Amino acid sequence: MRRFIILCLAVWSVKCSDDTIIGVKLILIKLCCTQKNGCREMVGYISLDNKSQTDFDAPYVVQVTSPVDHAEEPHWDGRKNILYYVDIHNGGVLAYHYYTKKLSKITLNGETSPVVPIRKNPNVLLVGLNRSVVAVEWDGKKQLGDQEILTTISKQFPKSRFNDGKADKQGRLWWGTIGPESNGYVTPNEGLFYKITRENLENPKVAKAPVSNSNGLAWNKANNKLYYIDTPTLKVVEFDYDDEKGTLSKENRTIFDMRDYEGKLTGLPDGMTIDDEDNLYIALYGGGAVLKVNPTTRKLLKVIPIPARDVTSAMFGGPNLDILFVTSSRVSLTAKERLFYPAAGSLFAVKNLKAKGLPAFTADIVDGVTKRLNLLENLFAPDIFYPTPKESKTVTRNSEIPLWQTLMNTLRSFF
Numbered sequence: 203m204r205r206f207i208i209l210c211l212a213v214w215s216v217k218c219s220d221d222t223i224i225g226v227k228l229i230l231i232k233l234c235c236t237q238k239n240g241c242r243e244m245v246g247y248i249s250l251d252n253k254s255q256t257d258f259d260a261p262y263v264v265q266v267t268s269p270v271d272h273a274e275e276p277h278w279d280g281r282k283n284i285l286y287y288v289d290i291h292n293g294g295v296l297a298y299h300y301y302t303k304k305l306s307k308i309t310l311n312g313e314t315s316p317v318v319p320i321r322k323n324p325n326v327l328l329v330g331l332n333r334s335v336v337a338v339e340w341d342g343k344k345q346l347g348d349q350e351i352l353t354t355i356s357k358q359f360p361k362s363r364f365n366d367g368k369a370d371k372q373g374r375l376w377w378g379t380i381g382p383e384s385n386g387y388v389t390p391n392e393g394l395f396y397k398i399t400r401e402n403l404e405n406p407k408v409a410k411a412p413v414s415n416s417n418g419l420a421w422n423k424a425n426n427k428l429y430y431i432d433t434p435t436l437k438v439v440e441f442d443y444d445d446e447k448g449t450l451s452k453e454n455r456t457i458f459d460m461r462d463y464e465g466k467l468t469g470l471p472d473g474m475t476i477d478d479e480d481n482l483y484i485a486l487y488g489g490g491a492v493l494k495v496n497p498t499t500r501k502l503l504k505v506i507p508i509p510a511r512d513v514t515s516a517m518f519g520g521p522n523l524d525i526l527f528v529t530s531s532r533v534s535l536t537a538k539e540r541l542f543y544p545a546a547g548s549l550f551a552v553k554n555l556k557a558k559g560l561p562a563f564t565a566d567i568v569d570g571v572t573k574r575l576n577l578l579e580n581l582f583a584p585d586i587f588y589p590t591p592k593e594s595k596t597v598t599r600n601s602e603i604p605l606w607q608t609l610m611n612t613l614r615s616f617f
Contacts, residue, residue, distance in 0.1 A: 330364030373566020378416020418474025473515020518559020
């Protein structure tokens with residue numbers, strides 16, 4: 203059973219500067235108590251409104267961004283100290299800058315997920331856009347460059363889309379799709395799990411089929427095991443993995459099953475990451491938590507409560523890879539539920555876990571974005587970006603002035 207204790211603490215906030223400000227600030231500390239193997243754990247939660255410096259010895263959760271509808275697919279790029287993630291249904295690609303705490307955003311013309319930077323150029327991101335892999339040149343701030351559609355998959359399932367995916371140590375993409383969604387229901391067996399390489403970019407190889415909702419995946423430290431989630435199965439399975447060849451074993455073993463915890467845990471397994479001791483961290487969509495699981499012993503080690511009902515994914519980041527960044531969603535919440543979970547849809551940081559992650563791999567299927575050679579290529583190229591920003595705070599999506607953009611769209615409509 204999970205219980206929540208909410209304490210509103212009034213504390214003095216003193217700022218010493220040219221304009222001295224002394225006032226009282228309400229800090230919402232949410233102590234999430236979780237019953238686990240007879241042991242109750244408590245995790246503090248600091249809301250976005252609390253700007254004071256806080257230092258706990260025990261694990262605690264910090265809300266680091268404002269909410270979006272459906273945050274997913276966090277990826278830490280240590281080269282730039284940026285945490286990338288997406289807002290799937292609104293086409294958002296977001297960059298959280300660790301040191302400045304600033305958040306930048308671009309919006310693509312469709313549903314976005316996942317996002318992985320490439321190896322040769324840290325300013326080029328590979329993004330799942332509906333059923334396509336697109337390359338976008340973006341510095342994570344205001345500078346937006348070229349864009350290119352690299353490949354489109356799952357033509358037999360035109361209503362499916364990319365969902366979860368990562369790059370392996372060699373830079374190959376392992377990206378999966380989800381079948382059509384309607385009122386929270388996913389059409390079964392209309393998803394696929396792909397291996398995408400330089401060599402098969404025009405016709406990516408299906409690594410596993412069929413699946414329904416291809417979701418979290420992670421490689422162990424030795425890169426000889428791949429852990430994988432197809433959400434409706436309620437399981438995490440383990441494949442033997444050949445890193446040199448990029449192949450999976452035909453058989454897999456179940457290392458975690460939600461049905462073993464019926465009545466104790468709720469929700470569906472969603473995104474997943476791993477630490478440097480090969481423990482898995484599994485986001486529970488509908489369960490308000492991240493689970494820490496030892497895949498060797500198959501034991502549930504810890505339940506980490508998150509102040510959002512629908513937890514979508516997790517990724518270790520920060521300069522020392524010791525912060526667990528967690529994404530969440532509010533898209534399925536009612537108005538009343540949003541009042542109860544005001545931070546749902548935010549990016550959270552779990553600190554003091556006494557654990558470190560493994561570096562996220564970058565993609566090596568392209569070296570950059572192919573620049574268009576002439577006006578006709580620009581004219582007939584499909585629109586990747588929306589013509590106007592959705593939010594005033596977002597960066598512009600392209601460098602075309604509005605009149606030119608209108609002319610381009612008009613000309614495209616004739617063909």
